[in-house]
Amino acid sequence: MSNSVTAARPAAPHPADGAPGYVKALAPYRPGKPIEEVAREYGLDPARIVKLASNENPLGMPASARAAIQSALDELGRYPDANGFLLKAAIARRYDVPAEWITLGNGSNDGLELAARALCTVGESIVYAQYSFAVYALATQAIGARAIVVPAVRYGHDLDAMLQAIEPDTRLVFVANPNNPTGTFVDAAALRRFIERVPPQVAIVLDEAYTEYLTPAQRYDAMPWVREFPNLIVSRTLSKAYGLAGLRVGFSVAQPALTELMNRVRQPFNVNSLAQAAAIAALGDAAFLQQSFQINQDGLRQLEQGFAALGLEYVPSSGNFILVRVGRADQINEHLLRAGVIVRPVGNYDLPEWLRISVGLPAENEAFLAALKQALAAPDGRA
Numbered sequence: 347m348s349n350s351v352t353a354a355r356p357a358a359p360h361p362a363d364g365a366p367g368y369v370k371a372l373a374p375y376r377p378g379k380p381i382e383e384v385a386r387e388y389g390l391d392p393a394r395i396v397k398l399a400s401n402e403n404p405l406g407m408p409a410s411a412r413a414a415i416q417s418a419l420d421e422l423g424r425y426p427d428a429n430g431f432l433l434k435a436a437i438a439r440r441y442d443v444p445a446e447w448i449t450l451g452n453g454s455n456d457g458l459e460l461a462a463r464a465l466c467t468v469g470e471s472i473v474y475a476q477y478s479f480a481v482y483a484l485a486t487q488a489i490g491a492r493a494i495v496v497p498a499v500r501y502g503h504d505l506d507a508m509l510q511a512i513e514p515d516t517r518l519v520f521v522a523n524p525n526n527p528t529g530t531f532v533d534a535a536a537l538r539r540f541i542e543r544v545p546p547q548v549a550i551v552l553d554e555a556y557t558e559y560l561t562p563a564q565r566y567d568a569m570p571w572v573r574e575f576p577n578l579i580v581s582r583t584l585s586k587a588y589g590l591a592g593l594r595v596g597f598s599v600a601q602p603a604l605t606e607l608m609n610r611v612r613q614p615f616n617v618n619s620l621a622q623a624a625a626i627a628a629l630g631d632a633a634f635l636q637q638s639f640q641i642n643q644d645g646l647r648q649l650e651q652g653f654a655a656l657g658l659e660y661v662p663s664s665g666n667f668i669l670v671r672v673g674r675a676d677q678i679n680e681h682l683l684r685a686g687v688i689v690r691p692v693g694n695y696d697l698p699e700w701l702r703i704s705v706g707l708p709a710e711n712e713a714f715l716a717a718l719k720q721a722l723a724a725p726d727g728r729a
Protein backbone atom coordinates (compact mmCIF):
# COMPACT_ATOMS: atom_id res chain seq x y z
CA MET A 347 0.00 0.00 0.00
CA SER A 348 3.00 2.31 0.32
CA ASN A 349 2.55 3.57 -3.25
CA SER A 350 -1.19 4.12 -2.94
CA VAL A 351 -2.26 7.63 -3.79
CA THR A 352 -4.85 7.37 -1.05
CA ALA A 353 -2.36 6.42 1.68
CA ALA A 354 -3.01 8.40 4.84
CA ARG A 355 -0.58 11.25 5.35
CA PRO A 356 1.09 11.88 8.68
CA ALA A 357 -0.10 14.98 10.51
CA ALA A 358 3.11 16.83 9.59
CA PRO A 359 2.92 19.89 7.33
CA HIS A 360 2.73 18.93 3.67
CA PRO A 361 3.41 20.83 0.43
CA ALA A 362 -0.09 19.99 -0.87
CA ASP A 363 -1.59 22.02 2.00
CA GLY A 364 -0.02 25.18 0.67
CA ALA A 365 -1.15 24.70 -2.94
CA PRO A 366 -3.26 27.58 -4.26
CA GLY A 367 -6.95 27.19 -3.45
CA TYR A 368 -7.87 27.54 -7.11
CA VAL A 369 -5.66 24.54 -7.96
CA LYS A 370 -7.08 22.42 -5.15
CA ALA A 371 -10.59 23.28 -6.36
CA LEU A 372 -9.95 22.29 -10.00
CA ALA A 373 -12.33 19.60 -11.26
CA PRO A 374 -10.25 17.44 -13.63
CA TYR A 375 -11.20 17.23 -17.33
CA ARG A 376 -13.38 14.17 -17.95
CA PRO A 377 -12.32 12.47 -21.17
CA GLY A 378 -14.37 9.94 -23.12
CA LYS A 379 -14.01 6.43 -21.71
CA PRO A 380 -11.21 4.51 -23.46
CA ILE A 381 -12.25 1.37 -25.37
CA GLU A 382 -9.98 -0.91 -23.30
CA GLU A 383 -11.52 0.33 -20.06
CA VAL A 384 -15.08 -0.33 -21.20
CA ALA A 385 -14.05 -3.76 -22.52
CA ARG A 386 -12.59 -4.64 -19.10
CA GLU A 387 -15.46 -3.24 -17.04
CA TYR A 388 -18.27 -4.76 -19.10
CA GLY A 389 -16.53 -7.97 -20.22
CA LEU A 390 -16.74 -7.03 -23.92
CA ASP A 391 -14.54 -7.75 -26.93
CA PRO A 392 -12.67 -4.47 -27.58
CA ALA A 393 -12.86 -5.10 -31.34
CA ARG A 394 -16.67 -4.90 -31.16
CA ILE A 395 -16.88 -1.68 -29.16
CA VAL A 396 -18.07 1.44 -30.95
CA LYS A 397 -16.52 4.64 -29.59
CA LEU A 398 -18.36 7.84 -30.46
CA ALA A 399 -17.24 9.81 -27.43
CA SER A 400 -14.30 12.08 -28.25
CA ASN A 401 -15.03 13.66 -31.64
CA GLU A 402 -12.26 11.61 -33.24
CA ASN A 403 -12.12 11.11 -36.99
CA PRO A 404 -13.89 7.81 -37.76
CA LEU A 405 -11.57 7.31 -40.75
CA GLY A 406 -8.58 7.15 -38.40
CA MET A 407 -5.34 8.81 -39.46
CA PRO A 408 -4.60 9.61 -43.12
CA ALA A 409 -2.34 7.10 -44.90
CA SER A 410 -0.13 10.05 -45.92
CA ALA A 411 0.53 10.80 -42.25
CA ARG A 412 1.31 7.17 -41.48
CA ALA A 413 3.94 7.12 -44.23
CA ALA A 414 5.47 10.37 -42.95
CA ILE A 415 5.70 8.91 -39.43
CA GLN A 416 7.45 5.81 -40.73
CA SER A 417 10.05 7.95 -42.48
CA ALA A 418 10.58 10.03 -39.33
CA LEU A 419 11.15 7.05 -37.00
CA ASP A 420 14.92 6.91 -37.50
CA GLU A 421 15.34 10.40 -36.06
CA LEU A 422 13.58 9.71 -32.76
CA GLY A 423 16.89 9.68 -30.89
CA ARG A 424 17.12 13.40 -31.52
CA TYR A 425 15.07 16.25 -30.10
CA PRO A 426 12.35 17.63 -32.36
CA ASP A 427 12.80 20.99 -34.09
CA ALA A 428 11.85 23.32 -31.23
CA ASN A 429 10.81 25.94 -33.74
CA GLY A 430 8.87 23.56 -35.98
CA PHE A 431 10.35 25.23 -39.06
CA LEU A 432 8.96 22.83 -41.65
CA LEU A 433 5.54 22.50 -40.01
CA LYS A 434 5.17 26.27 -39.68
CA ALA A 435 6.15 26.61 -43.33
CA ALA A 436 3.44 24.09 -44.27
CA ILE A 437 0.83 25.93 -42.17
CA ALA A 438 1.93 29.30 -43.57
CA ARG A 439 1.53 27.99 -47.12
CA ARG A 440 -1.76 26.25 -46.48
CA TYR A 441 -3.44 29.18 -44.71
CA ASP A 442 -1.58 32.13 -46.20
CA VAL A 443 -0.23 33.49 -42.90
CA PRO A 444 3.33 34.53 -41.98
CA ALA A 445 5.27 31.67 -40.32
CA GLU A 446 6.35 34.09 -37.55
CA TRP A 447 2.71 34.50 -36.52
CA ILE A 448 2.29 30.81 -35.66
CA THR A 449 2.52 29.19 -32.23
CA LEU A 450 2.61 25.39 -32.30
CA GLY A 451 0.80 23.45 -29.59
CA ASN A 452 0.72 19.96 -28.12
CA GLY A 453 -2.84 19.78 -29.42
CA SER A 454 -4.69 23.07 -29.69
CA ASN A 455 -5.59 22.60 -26.02
CA ASP A 456 -1.97 23.59 -25.32
CA GLY A 457 -2.42 26.83 -27.27
CA LEU A 458 -5.57 27.72 -25.34
CA GLU A 459 -3.64 27.39 -22.09
CA LEU A 460 -0.62 29.26 -23.47
CA ALA A 461 -2.88 32.20 -24.32
CA ALA A 462 -4.40 32.23 -20.83
CA ARG A 463 -1.01 31.94 -19.11
CA ALA A 464 0.72 34.47 -21.33
CA LEU A 465 -1.95 37.14 -20.95
CA CYS A 466 -3.75 36.75 -17.68
CA THR A 467 -3.05 36.31 -13.98
CA VAL A 468 -4.69 36.00 -10.54
CA GLY A 469 -7.29 38.71 -9.98
CA GLU A 470 -8.09 39.20 -13.67
CA SER A 471 -10.99 37.72 -15.60
CA ILE A 472 -11.70 35.59 -18.68
CA VAL A 473 -15.07 35.57 -20.50
CA TYR A 474 -16.58 32.49 -22.14
CA ALA A 475 -20.04 31.07 -22.87
CA GLN A 476 -22.16 28.65 -20.89
CA TYR A 477 -22.00 25.19 -22.54
CA SER A 478 -18.68 25.96 -24.20
CA PHE A 479 -15.55 23.79 -24.26
CA ALA A 480 -14.57 22.52 -20.76
CA VAL A 481 -10.94 23.50 -21.29
CA TYR A 482 -11.81 27.23 -21.10
CA ALA A 483 -12.90 26.79 -17.49
CA LEU A 484 -9.82 24.70 -16.69
CA ALA A 485 -7.38 27.12 -18.34
CA THR A 486 -8.99 30.00 -16.43
CA GLN A 487 -9.01 28.36 -13.04
CA ALA A 488 -5.51 26.87 -13.38
CA ILE A 489 -4.03 30.39 -13.38
CA GLY A 490 -6.30 31.69 -10.63
CA ALA A 491 -8.24 33.96 -12.96
CA ARG A 492 -11.94 34.67 -12.52
CA ALA A 493 -14.37 33.10 -14.98
CA ILE A 494 -17.19 35.22 -16.36
CA VAL A 495 -19.59 32.64 -17.81
CA VAL A 496 -22.19 34.15 -20.14
CA PRO A 497 -25.57 32.38 -20.46
CA ALA A 498 -26.12 30.69 -23.81
CA VAL A 499 -29.01 31.36 -26.18
CA ARG A 500 -30.47 28.27 -27.80
CA TYR A 501 -27.33 26.37 -26.65
CA GLY A 502 -25.04 28.74 -28.56
CA HIS A 503 -22.90 31.81 -27.87
CA ASP A 504 -24.74 35.07 -27.14
CA LEU A 505 -22.08 37.34 -28.58
CA ASP A 506 -23.84 40.59 -27.59
CA ALA A 507 -24.10 39.40 -23.99
CA MET A 508 -20.46 38.31 -24.09
CA LEU A 509 -19.46 41.83 -25.15
CA GLN A 510 -21.53 43.31 -22.33
CA ALA A 511 -19.91 40.91 -19.86
CA ILE A 512 -16.39 42.21 -20.48
CA GLU A 513 -15.13 44.03 -17.37
CA PRO A 514 -12.19 46.38 -16.79
CA ASP A 515 -10.08 43.44 -15.53
CA THR A 516 -11.01 41.13 -18.44
CA ARG A 517 -7.95 40.01 -20.39
CA LEU A 518 -9.32 37.34 -22.70
CA VAL A 519 -12.51 36.05 -24.35
CA PHE A 520 -12.81 32.47 -25.57
CA VAL A 521 -15.14 31.89 -28.53
CA ALA A 522 -15.61 28.41 -30.03
CA ASN A 523 -16.99 28.35 -33.57
CA PRO A 524 -18.49 25.80 -34.08
CA ASN A 525 -18.95 25.22 -30.37
CA ASN A 526 -18.30 21.96 -28.51
CA PRO A 527 -20.35 20.24 -26.99
CA THR A 528 -23.41 21.88 -28.60
CA GLY A 529 -22.35 22.08 -32.28
CA THR A 530 -23.79 25.59 -32.64
CA PHE A 531 -22.37 28.01 -35.19
CA VAL A 532 -22.16 31.79 -35.40
CA ASP A 533 -22.03 33.14 -38.95
CA ALA A 534 -19.07 35.12 -40.24
CA ALA A 535 -20.85 38.49 -40.24
CA ALA A 536 -21.95 38.22 -36.60
CA LEU A 537 -18.54 36.95 -35.56
CA ARG A 538 -16.76 39.81 -37.30
CA ARG A 539 -19.06 42.41 -35.75
CA PHE A 540 -18.20 40.92 -32.36
CA ILE A 541 -14.44 41.01 -32.99
CA GLU A 542 -14.68 44.64 -34.11
CA ARG A 543 -16.37 45.62 -30.86
CA VAL A 544 -14.18 43.77 -28.33
CA PRO A 545 -12.01 46.43 -26.62
CA PRO A 546 -8.47 46.42 -28.04
CA GLN A 547 -6.84 45.52 -24.72
CA VAL A 548 -8.85 42.26 -24.52
CA ALA A 549 -7.60 39.25 -26.49
CA ILE A 550 -10.06 37.09 -28.44
CA VAL A 551 -9.20 33.41 -28.75
CA LEU A 552 -11.27 32.16 -31.68
CA ASP A 553 -11.23 28.38 -31.33
CA GLU A 554 -11.94 26.83 -34.73
CA ALA A 555 -11.35 23.17 -33.91
CA TYR A 556 -14.23 22.10 -36.18
CA THR A 557 -14.00 24.69 -38.94
CA GLU A 558 -13.20 22.07 -41.61
CA TYR A 559 -16.68 20.57 -41.08
CA LEU A 560 -18.55 23.74 -42.05
CA THR A 561 -20.68 23.49 -45.16
CA PRO A 562 -19.64 25.56 -48.18
CA ALA A 563 -22.43 28.04 -47.34
CA GLN A 564 -21.13 28.49 -43.78
CA ARG A 565 -17.42 28.65 -44.53
CA TYR A 566 -15.42 31.80 -43.79
CA ASP A 567 -11.71 32.54 -43.40
CA ALA A 568 -10.65 34.15 -40.12
CA MET A 569 -6.96 34.27 -41.06
CA PRO A 570 -7.20 37.64 -42.89
CA TRP A 571 -8.87 39.05 -39.77
CA VAL A 572 -5.66 38.33 -37.82
CA ARG A 573 -3.93 40.96 -40.01
CA GLU A 574 -6.63 43.49 -39.13
CA PHE A 575 -7.07 42.82 -35.42
CA PRO A 576 -3.96 42.88 -33.19
CA ASN A 577 -5.98 41.28 -30.35
CA LEU A 578 -7.17 38.21 -32.30
CA ILE A 579 -5.76 34.69 -31.81
CA VAL A 580 -7.14 32.00 -34.15
CA SER A 581 -6.76 28.44 -32.88
CA ARG A 582 -6.83 25.33 -35.09
CA THR A 583 -6.21 21.63 -34.52
CA LEU A 584 -5.06 18.57 -36.44
CA SER A 585 -7.07 16.35 -34.06
CA LYS A 586 -10.46 16.40 -35.72
CA ALA A 587 -10.85 16.58 -39.52
CA TYR A 588 -7.14 15.83 -40.06
CA GLY A 589 -7.38 12.63 -38.01
CA LEU A 590 -4.34 13.05 -35.74
CA ALA A 591 -5.88 13.27 -32.23
CA GLY A 592 -3.40 10.81 -30.71
CA LEU A 593 -0.36 12.74 -31.90
CA ARG A 594 -1.38 16.04 -30.28
CA VAL A 595 -0.81 18.87 -32.78
CA GLY A 596 -2.52 22.22 -32.99
CA PHE A 597 -1.51 25.79 -33.69
CA SER A 598 -2.60 29.33 -33.19
CA VAL A 599 -2.13 32.36 -35.38
CA ALA A 600 -1.77 35.90 -34.08
CA GLN A 601 0.26 39.02 -34.75
CA PRO A 602 3.88 38.98 -33.49
CA ALA A 603 3.28 40.79 -30.18
CA LEU A 604 0.91 38.06 -28.94
CA THR A 605 2.76 35.23 -30.68
CA GLU A 606 6.02 36.18 -28.97
CA LEU A 607 4.38 36.16 -25.54
CA MET A 608 2.76 32.78 -26.12
CA ASN A 609 6.08 31.33 -27.25
CA ARG A 610 7.76 32.55 -24.07
CA VAL A 611 5.55 30.36 -21.90
CA ARG A 612 5.63 27.44 -24.33
CA GLN A 613 7.73 24.34 -23.59
CA PRO A 614 10.51 24.37 -26.19
CA PHE A 615 9.76 20.85 -27.48
CA ASN A 616 5.98 20.80 -27.06
CA VAL A 617 5.30 19.19 -30.46
CA ASN A 618 7.19 15.93 -30.98
CA SER A 619 8.94 14.95 -34.22
CA LEU A 620 6.41 12.33 -35.32
CA ALA A 621 3.59 14.79 -34.80
CA GLN A 622 5.39 17.47 -36.83
CA ALA A 623 6.05 15.07 -39.73
CA ALA A 624 2.51 13.68 -39.73
CA ALA A 625 0.94 17.14 -39.53
CA ILE A 626 2.87 18.34 -42.59
CA ALA A 627 1.61 15.34 -44.56
CA ALA A 628 -1.98 15.71 -43.35
CA LEU A 629 -2.10 19.43 -44.15
CA GLY A 630 -1.27 18.57 -47.75
CA ASP A 631 -3.83 15.77 -47.99
CA ALA A 632 -6.83 17.53 -49.54
CA ALA A 633 -8.44 14.23 -50.54
CA PHE A 634 -8.51 12.99 -46.94
CA LEU A 635 -9.98 16.27 -45.73
CA GLN A 636 -12.74 16.11 -48.34
CA GLN A 637 -13.51 12.50 -47.41
CA SER A 638 -13.67 13.46 -43.71
CA PHE A 639 -16.09 16.26 -44.52
CA GLN A 640 -18.35 14.05 -46.63
CA ILE A 641 -18.53 11.14 -44.22
CA ASN A 642 -19.40 13.62 -41.48
CA GLN A 643 -22.21 15.21 -43.49
CA ASP A 644 -23.64 11.78 -44.30
CA GLY A 645 -23.32 10.68 -40.66
CA LEU A 646 -25.03 13.83 -39.33
CA ARG A 647 -28.00 13.21 -41.65
CA GLN A 648 -28.12 9.55 -40.59
CA LEU A 649 -28.14 10.46 -36.89
CA GLU A 650 -30.70 13.26 -37.35
CA GLN A 651 -33.04 10.88 -39.14
CA GLY A 652 -32.53 8.27 -36.43
CA PHE A 653 -33.33 10.80 -33.70
CA ALA A 654 -36.41 12.02 -35.55
CA ALA A 655 -37.63 8.43 -35.88
CA LEU A 656 -37.20 7.98 -32.12
CA GLY A 657 -38.93 11.28 -31.40
CA LEU A 658 -35.84 12.79 -29.78
CA GLU A 659 -34.88 16.46 -29.74
CA TYR A 660 -31.39 17.32 -31.01
CA VAL A 661 -29.37 20.48 -31.57
CA PRO A 662 -28.54 20.90 -35.28
CA SER A 663 -24.75 20.59 -35.43
CA SER A 664 -22.01 22.21 -37.47
CA GLY A 665 -19.34 19.95 -35.93
CA ASN A 666 -18.48 16.23 -36.11
CA PHE A 667 -20.78 15.38 -33.20
CA ILE A 668 -24.37 16.03 -32.21
CA LEU A 669 -26.18 16.69 -28.95
CA VAL A 670 -29.35 14.67 -28.39
CA ARG A 671 -31.87 14.92 -25.55
CA VAL A 672 -32.56 11.47 -24.14
CA GLY A 673 -33.98 12.43 -20.73
CA ARG A 674 -32.39 10.09 -18.20
CA ALA A 675 -28.97 10.33 -19.79
CA ASP A 676 -27.12 8.42 -17.06
CA GLN A 677 -29.39 5.37 -17.39
CA ILE A 678 -29.35 5.49 -21.17
CA ASN A 679 -25.59 5.82 -21.13
CA GLU A 680 -25.28 2.78 -18.88
CA HIS A 681 -27.41 0.74 -21.31
CA LEU A 682 -25.29 1.93 -24.22
CA LEU A 683 -22.06 0.97 -22.45
CA ARG A 684 -23.41 -2.52 -21.75
CA ALA A 685 -24.21 -2.76 -25.47
CA GLY A 686 -20.61 -1.74 -26.26
CA VAL A 687 -21.33 1.82 -27.42
CA ILE A 688 -19.37 4.65 -25.82
CA VAL A 689 -20.82 8.16 -26.14
CA ARG A 690 -20.36 11.25 -23.98
CA PRO A 691 -22.66 12.22 -21.14
CA VAL A 692 -22.56 16.00 -20.70
CA GLY A 693 -23.82 16.36 -17.14
CA ASN A 694 -20.54 18.11 -16.34
CA TYR A 695 -21.59 20.77 -18.88
CA ASP A 696 -24.88 21.26 -17.02
CA LEU A 697 -26.76 19.31 -19.69
CA PRO A 698 -27.91 16.30 -17.62
CA GLU A 699 -30.62 15.19 -20.07
CA TRP A 700 -28.36 15.14 -23.10
CA LEU A 701 -25.73 12.89 -24.69
CA ARG A 702 -23.11 14.03 -27.17
CA ILE A 703 -22.55 11.59 -30.01
CA SER A 704 -19.48 11.83 -32.24
CA VAL A 705 -20.27 11.04 -35.86
CA GLY A 706 -18.93 7.60 -36.79
CA LEU A 707 -18.82 5.43 -39.87
CA PRO A 708 -22.27 4.48 -41.23
CA ALA A 709 -22.22 1.06 -39.52
CA GLU A 710 -21.12 2.64 -36.20
CA ASN A 711 -23.92 5.21 -36.35
CA GLU A 712 -26.34 2.39 -37.10
CA ALA A 713 -25.08 0.29 -34.17
CA PHE A 714 -25.46 3.29 -31.88
CA LEU A 715 -29.00 4.07 -33.06
CA ALA A 716 -30.03 0.42 -32.58
CA ALA A 717 -28.56 0.37 -29.06
CA LEU A 718 -30.22 3.71 -28.28
CA LYS A 719 -33.61 2.39 -29.39
CA GLN A 720 -33.21 -0.61 -27.07
CA ALA A 721 -32.06 1.56 -24.19
CA LEU A 722 -35.10 3.83 -24.55
CA ALA A 723 -37.36 0.77 -24.56
CA ALA A 724 -35.86 -0.59 -21.32
CA PRO A 725 -38.03 -0.22 -18.16
CA ASP A 726 -35.79 2.56 -16.80
CA GLY A 727 -35.25 4.09 -20.25
CA ARG A 728 -37.74 6.83 -21.19
CA ALA A 729 -38.04 9.63 -18.70
Ligand SMILES: *Cc1c(COP(=O)(O)O)cnc(C)c1O
Pocket residue numbers: 401452453454455456479522525526553555582583584585591594595596
Ligand atom coordinates in the same frame (compact mmCIF):
# COMPACT_ATOMS: atom_id res chain seq x y z
C1 LIG B 1 -11.37 18.98 -29.55
C2 LIG B 1 -11.35 20.45 -29.27
C3 LIG B 1 -10.16 21.17 -29.19
C4 LIG B 1 -8.81 20.65 -29.24
O1 LIG B 1 -8.37 19.50 -29.23
P1 LIG B 1 -6.81 19.21 -29.34
O2 LIG B 1 -6.82 17.76 -29.57
O3 LIG B 1 -6.18 19.62 -28.06
O4 LIG B 1 -6.30 20.01 -30.49
C5 LIG B 1 -10.19 22.52 -29.02
N1 LIG B 1 -11.34 23.17 -28.92
C6 LIG B 1 -12.50 22.54 -28.99
C7 LIG B 1 -13.74 23.32 -28.89
C8 LIG B 1 -12.53 21.16 -29.15
O5 LIG B 1 -13.71 20.53 -29.15
